[in-house]
Amino acid sequence: MLELSYIRRSPKEVVDRLAVKNFDAKSIVDEILAMDEKRRSTQTSLDAILAQLNKASKEIGELYKSGKRAEADELKANTGKWKLDISVLEEEMRTTETELQSKAVLLPNTPHSSVPKGKTPEDNEVVHTEGAIPELGENALPHWELAKKYDLIDFETGVKITGAGFPIYKGKGARLQRALINFFLDKAYEAGYMEIEPPILVNEDSGFGTGQLPDKEGQMYFVTEDKLYLIPTAEVPITNIYRDMVLDAATLPVKNCGYTPCFRREAGSYGKDVRGLNRLHQFDKVEIVQIRLPEESYKTLEEMRDYVAGLLRSLHLPFRILKLCGGDMSFASALTYDMEVFSGAQKRWLEVSSVSNFETFQSNRMKLRFKKDKDKPALAHTLNGSALALPRIVASMLENNQDDKGIRIPDVLVPYTKFEYIS
């Protein structure tokens, strides 16, 4: 959620910036300004009457104490009318605030000034490409064929016990998953992130805090009995740890990482996008999260991007980094880098990570603040990134590293898998 003070101070800038996200904010911003105006004038009137009532109450108390009943009763006679006015103004206050809030949450985060204009993924800016595109022979198999051939992943049985998009990893397939998770967590630890094992069900407040609710309600699995959501990413619980907190600036930065399964309903997806491991309802991911002082968040974003690039490099996967255009960015993000690996047999780029700076968009929703010395508490900046999401890493690894006899495991993973080759 954008800060109201920002909208009030620079309404035109908000509208102009949101245009980069192809979002026409003009009418909403105007409504917000009008309601904000109304809210303040209502509060001024309300506070005045409340002050009057408080003063009278105090006097009544004192009059009673000194036995002046008649005078007290006289004062009391006025309060009825005031209380009527109060209830009217309070109601007005409530509805205005509710409307203001409901409008404010409709506005996406304003993109950073460097975000390229654009509507579709085609308009994303490729900022870096690295690694050789593998030359696979005619016989190269897509990963879902390889997974079947070497008995690594069983999609059909997953359908039987749950449904499409819930694969079963078996044998070396399962061990490869575990190896990747441990590898990613160890690397994050080396980079100074503290490991968190969070709940994978979260409440509504948490969903709101990081921006999944109310915007992406339909994306999450919901447990109606307990009103809990299955997390679509570890970002939700790990960031919400700090909801409603004022952190001492000295404790920043917060650098957390965590592995969790992630659950996404992905309603409406179809075709080649959902083939094999390309898009799943449940998948494994290691996430990195940082909470930073505002002045350092963009430097941090670059660091996180480079950190993820280093992971891909160490796995010898050809990858590219995209700076997302306004139209392809998420609702909550101010600047996002996507990392894509090349999947040799499918001959396409697959997104494996998304690294974003949310500035104060999430912290404003969460009331996540920091306090520096005697300064007033201020909203912190939050950032996060996948480091990494497993399925598409596995997909490209299987495809790119295949030969006639099997699949080679990257060196860095061998200490984790305890095998070098799948055959």
Add this chain to the structure above:
RNA sequence: GGAGAGGUGCCUGAGUGGCCGAAAGGAGCAGUUUGCUAAACUGUCGUACGCCCAAAAGUGUACCGGGGGUUCGAAUCCCCCCCUCUCCGCCA
């Protein structure tokens, strides 16, 4: 799931209708003293929104788990909800 107890400021904890934004202690911060460590003493020590203002200061309102109610007046009384703890039951 059943029974009971409880949720107060950074922490401990007092407060059962007005003198309570809230005692006291601790932590923190600033200062005084002491040769260092430490101690002692003094002061300071919430947040949000509004008004005023260049700003600071000032000032009004709200907040004692959340929501509603009674009352001129609620941390305190009543109702609903949430959460924590203890015991019992169940269970990895």
